[in-house]
Amino acid sequence: MTTIYDVARQAGVSVATVSRVLNGEAHVAPETRQKVLHVVQQLGYRRNGLARGLATRATRLLAFLVPDISNPYFPEVARGVEDAANAAGYHVILCNTDDRARKEQEYLEALLDRRIDGAVIIPVAEGSRVPKLLKGTGLPAVLLDRDIDPELDTVMADNVAGARQAMRHLLGLGHRRIAAITGPTRSSTARERLEGYRQALAEHEIPFDPDLVVEGDFRRPSGYQGMLRLLDLPQPPTAVFAANDMMALGALHAAEERGVRVPEDLAVVGFDDIALAEATRPKLTTVAQPKYEMGRLGVELLLQRIPEGGRRGQGRRPQRLVLESRLVVRQSSLIVRSQLAPEPVPAANGKGV
Amino acid sequence: MTTIYDVARQAGVSVATVSRVLNGEAHVAPETRQKVLHVVQQLGYRRNGLARGLATRATRLLAFLVPDISNPYFPEVARGVEDAANAAGYHVILCNTDDRARKEQEYLEALLDRRIDGAVIIPVAEGSRVPKLLKGTGLPAVLLDRDIDPELDTVMADNVAGARQAMRHLLGLGHRRIAAITGPTRSSTARERLEGYRQALAEHEIPFDPDLVVEGDFRRPSGYQGMLRLLDLPQPPTAVFAANDMMALGALHAAEERGVRVPEDLAVVGFDDIALAEATRPKLTTVAQPKYEMGRLGVELLLQRIPEGGRRGQGRRPQRLVLESRLVVRQSSLIVRSQLAPEPVPAANGKGV
DNA sequence: CTGTTAGCGCGTTCAC
DNA sequence: GTGAACGCGCTAACAG
Numbered sequence: 001m002t003t004i005y006d007v008a009r010q011a012g013v014s015v016a017t018v019s020r021v022l023n024g025e026a027h028v029a030p031e032t033r034q035k036v037l038h039v040v041q042q043l044g045y046r047r048n049g050l051a052r053g054l055a056t057r058a059t060r061l062l063a064f065l066v067p068d069i070s071n072p073y074f075p076e077v078a079r080g081v082e083d084a085a086n087a088a089g090y091h092v093i094l095c096n097t098d099d100r101a102r103k104e105q106e107y108l109e110a111l112l113d114r115r116i117d118g119a120v121i122i123p124v125a126e127g128s129r130v131p132k133l134l135k136g137t138g139l140p141a142v143l144l145d146r147d148i149d150p151e152l153d154t155v156m157a158d159n160v161a162g163a164r165q166a167m168r169h170l171l172g173l174g175h176r177r178i179a180a181i182t183g184p185t186r187s188s189t190a191r192e193r194l195e196g197y198r199q200a201l202a203e204h205e206i207p208f209d210p211d212l213v214v215e216g217d218f219r220r221p222s223g224y225q226g227m228l229r230l231l232d233l234p235q236p237p238t239a240v241f242a243a244n245d246m247m248a249l250g251a252l253h254a255a256e257e258r259g260v261r262v263p264e265d266l267a268v269v270g271f272d273d274i275a276l277a278e279a280t281r282p283k284l285t286t287v288a289q290p291k292y293e294m295g296r297l298g299v300e301l302l303l304q305r306i307p308e309g310g311r312r313g314q315g316r317r318p319q320r321l322v323l324e325s326r327l328v329v330r331q332s333s334l335i336v337r338s339q340l341a342p343e344p345v346p347a348a349n350g351k352g353v
Numbered sequence: 354m355t356t357i358y359d360v361a362r363q364a365g366v367s368v369a370t371v372s373r374v375l376n377g378e379a380h381v382a383p384e385t386r387q388k389v390l391h392v393v394q395q396l397g398y399r400r401n402g403l404a405r406g407l408a409t410r411a412t413r414l415l416a417f418l419v420p421d422i423s424n425p426y427f428p429e430v431a432r433g434v435e436d437a438a439n440a441a442g443y444h445v446i447l448c449n450t451d452d453r454a455r456k457e458q459e460y461l462e463a464l465l466d467r468r469i470d471g472a473v474i475i476p477v478a479e480g481s482r483v484p485k486l487l488k489g490t491g492l493p494a495v496l497l498d499r500d501i502d503p504e505l506d507t508v509m510a511d512n513v514a515g516a517r518q519a520m521r522h523l524l525g526l527g528h529r530r531i532a533a534i535t536g537p538t539r540s541s542t543a544r545e546r547l548e549g550y551r552q553a554l555a556e557h558e559i560p561f562d563p564d565l566v567v568e569g570d571f572r573r574p575s576g577y578q579g580m581l582r583l584l585d586l587p588q589p590p591t592a593v594f595a596a597n598d599m600m601a602l603g604a605l606h607a608a609e610e611r612g613v614r615v616p617e618d619l620a621v622v623g624f625d626d627i628a629l630a631e632a633t634r635p636k637l638t639t640v641a642q643p644k645y646e647m648g649r650l651g652v653e654l655l656l657q658r659i660p661e662g663g664r665r666g667q668g669r670r671p672q673r674l675v676l677e678s679r680l681v682v683r684q685s686s687l688i689v690r691s692q693l694a695p696e697p698v699p700a701a702n703g704k705g706v
Numbered sequence: 707c708t709g710t711t712a713g714c715g716c717g718t719t720c721a722c
Numbered sequence: 723g724t725g726a727a728c729g730c731g732c733t734a735a736c737a738g
Contacts, residue, residue: 003715014725019717029723044489049467050412051715053403054730064447070432070645072425072628079423082449091467094417094447096435114402114444136397249632275425279602281634292423356731367709372733380707404731407714 002045011039022047053115062092062302063111064295065121067099072274073244073291074122077144080295081120088303090117099124108133117306120298123148125187140305142298147188153305155298155321159189159271162287162325163196163241164203166269169285169327170239171204175267179212179237181226181247190218193243193271212237216247223250231258239267239333245274245286252280252332267333282331290323297321355398364392375400406468415445415655416464417648418474420452425627426597426644427475430497433648434473441656443470452477461486470659473651476501478540493658495651500541506658508651508674512542515640515678516549516594517556519622522638522680523592524557528620532565532590534579534600543571546596546624565590569600576603584611592620592686598627598639605633605685620686635684643676650674 004022008015013032020028021036039045053059064081066074078094085092093111097104104124111119118140123130131149134141143154170178180197183190194213201208214229216222223242227250230237242248248270252262260266262282270277273288301319357375361368366385373381374389392398406412417434419427431447438445446464450457457477464472471493476483484502487494496507523531533550536543547566554561567582569575576595580603583590595601601623605615613619615635623630626641654672 001715004717005715015716016718016725017723020724023717027723032723046462046466048407048715050403050407051730052717054401054407054715054732055717057730059403061446068432069422069435070428072428075423075425075428078447079421079449082422082447086449091446091448091463093414093444094431094435095444096432096439109399110444113399276629276632279629279632354731358731368732369710369734370708373708376733382707385707401731404714405733407716407731408733410714 001048002043004045004047007036007039007043007045010043011036057115059115059117060090061114061116062090062299063095063107063116063119063121064092065095065097065104065107065119065123067122067124068096069094072246072276073272076291077122077295080292080297081299082295083292084296084299084303088299090299090303092120097124099126101127101129105129105133112137112139118142118302120144120295120302122146125184140302142302142305144294144298145189147192150320151318153301153319155294155301155323157289157294157325158322159192159325160196160199162271162289162327163193163243164200165196165325165327166241166271166285166287167197167200168203169329170241170267170269170333171200171206173239173267173333175239176206177209177212177235177237177239179214179230179240181214181216181223181230181240181242181251183216183218183243183247185215187218190243197241216243216250218244218246220246220250220253223247224254225250227251227254228258231255231260237266239269242268242270245270245272245277245284248284248286248332249276249280252282252284262332263334269333273328277328278330280332282334285330285333286328287325288328289325293323297323354401355396357398357400360389360392360396360398363396364389410468412468412470413443414467414469415443415652416448416460416469416472416474417445418448418450418457418460418472418476420475420477421449422447425599425629426625429644430475430648433645433650434652435648436645437649437652437656441652443652443656445473450477452479454480454482458482458486465490465492471495471655473497473648473655475499478537493655495655495658497647497651498542500545503673504671506654506672508647508654508676510642510647510678511675512545512678513549513552515624515642515680516546516596517553518549518678518680519594519624519638519640520550520553521556522682523594523620523622523686524553524559526592526620526686528592529559530562530565530588530590530592532567532583532593534567534569534576534583534593534595534604536569536571536596536600538568540571543596550594569596569603571597571599573599573603573606576600577607578603580604580607581611584608584613590619592622595621595623598623598625598630598637601637601639601685602629602633605635605637615685616687622686626681630681631683633685635687638683638686639681640678641681642678647676650676 004015004018008018018036021033062085082092095107101124120142122144123146143152145156182194214226216226255262255266262268270284270286273286277284277286357368357371361371371389374386415438435445448460454477473495475497476499496505535547567579569579595604604621608615608619615621623637623639626639630637630639
């Protein structure tokens with residue numbers, strides 16, 4: 001492999017000059033510049049990023065830690081991350097943690113060795129050691145989607161408001177017995193969505209009924225099982241709010257199996273708006289999250305913490321971005337003729353409590 | 354940041370010894386090892402991957418170039434790539450090319466600067482410069498999914514056999530007027546799937562009818578438009594084979610809109626078996642591709658080309674892996690009672706021509 | 707079994 | 723405007 005020395009010799013200048021030309025610095029005679037560029041071209045020279053990084057103490061490498069890229073919710077976030085990074089001249093390393101704290105930690109340590117410039121992390125749902133591991137290290141990092149540490153920059157969706165919107169929609173349709181299939185209680189996301197559910201009920205002065213709430217694990221089978229349980233109730237719900245789309249799909253499946261018509265006998269609303277939500281029949285009403293934006297903003301925030309030229313915003317206080325989610329009404333909660341429909345399109349915007 | 358020198362001094366040994374301990378080499382006195390490890394621990398020392406890479410000429414970094422990670426077909430491939438890489442102690446950089454040769458080239462050049470150890474590439478559909486760019490560079494690379502250069506290692510699905518299976522299934526159901534919605538003709542994938550379509554027709558001595566073939570672009574709207582055209586034919590087809598699931602979804606949509614019942618009036622078969630295929634109603638019959646395996650095997654092949662210890666398989670001839678795809682029969686092509694059904698489950702295995 | 711030392715390839719003062 | 727020389731942190735002979 002040809003080095004900067006080869007170029008310097010061939011061009012009859014010093015390595016310092018070649019370096020200057022390559023980095024587009026001023027104060028280089030135009031002819032010298034041309035000559036160097038010519039030699040670079042003809043030798044097919046490519047500078048060594050490792051050596052560069054070693055000298056500059058910057059790798060222009062970011063990492064994206066995600067539970068599982070093949071989970072339909074994450075690819076769009078990843079795309080947002082990669083686009084923003086690419087636009088700023090960074091590459092991103094993809095890491096699947098499988099929601100296991102152990103794997104998350106191993107990745108983080110290996111990435112530290114690699115001297116990445118920063119990390120965008122969707123922490124594992126339970127027992128993430130990210131905050132502790134980051135402490136001491138100067139590694140800039142931004143958390144996405146899950147609220148686990150007030151000390152760290154975090155970008156998330158407004159889960160409470162989103163759930164409230166979904167519920168207001170169902171309540172507006174005349175439903176009164178509305179069930180919830182929640183995520184695991186240790187998950188901040190799950191808790192927030194359940195909180196939105198409760199708030200909306202409270203607004204309408206409907207008592208919270210524990211029998212109408214079943215806990216799932218964000219995966220499809222748990223939605224299916226949960227829905228079966230709800231349908232077995234002496235007085236089954238007329239609507240169900242699932243804490244994510246996968247569970248809503250499971251609920252749809254359970255209803256289909258039991259001959260319960262959706263939306264006529266049962267309205268179903270999900271959360272996330274993954275691509276699947278539009279492919280089901282009936283199409284799924286759901287709360288759309290700004291997934292791409294979440295990834296993009298995560299990187300924006302991260303870049304602000306990376307020194308580069310003039311360490312601005314270094315010791316800045318931790319930022320917390322809460323992105324608005326919006327309800328997408330589809331067939332699974334369509335207004336049924338036999339019901340009064342005072343609020344076809346949800347007017348409330350869900351701003352403020 | 355503490356360096357290997359700090360550790361050496363603190364432990365009262367030389368840097369060489371520390372290096373040996375860190376790299377798990379033999380020939381180090383147990384006590385010395387313990388002492389070094391202890392100091393490493395107490396100083397919180399992490400070795401610098403950049404310096405390491407510079408000295409060893411290896412980064413343990415791979416790249417995965419993919420058209421668009423948010424396209425439902427690719428995340429599973431990515432997962433296969435990342436898992437295999439991780440298991441071997443490599444990290445992988447994610448690059449979205451958007452199917453643009455320009456972006457693909459820019460990434461590849463930047464990655465070359467970074468001295469990655471290898472690349473797994475799904476080349477852009479049209480005019481990829483990957484083969485030319487790789488030439489001269491010693492960069493080990495494996496192509497996935499698209500057959501664009503016989504000189505390079507390639508892993509792909511058996512598109513011809515897959516399409517043939519799908520067609521045999523439809524033919525076995527008694528269909529004779531079977532349409533095809535193909536991908537762009539410049540795409541090797543599209544051409545191969547069309548070839549399978551023709552072969553199956555030939556097997557049954559059914560003449561190829563150009564009117565029954567419309568060209569799409571692998572995206573949903575083109576499947577929708579294509580299906581509308583086919584339904585407008587004086588004598589519409591009774592079945593349609595779409596070259597991928599997204600277009601099959603479009604076809605389903607068109608049928609629904611026209612009041613054509615699936616599968617009663619029209620059988621629909623797709624290709625890929627993305628997650629969406631199971632969420633539609635009716636569920637989509639499709640040819641499943643071993644996506645995860647494709648990614649995993651791509652890395653396996655790649656690692657064989659990376660020197661490491663003892664440059665085995667260096668000058669080896671280019672490998673070509675063709676993975677079997679299998680038909681997944683779902684509702685969109687269910688056997689209709691009113692038809693004779695001589696072959697409920699496709700017995701033919703599609704092996705050999 | 708352990709230490710010395712010369713690279714690895716580039717950025718960056720500091721003189722000229 | 724340009725060059726000489728040192729430092730970045732680590733590995734890999736080569737001695738001992």
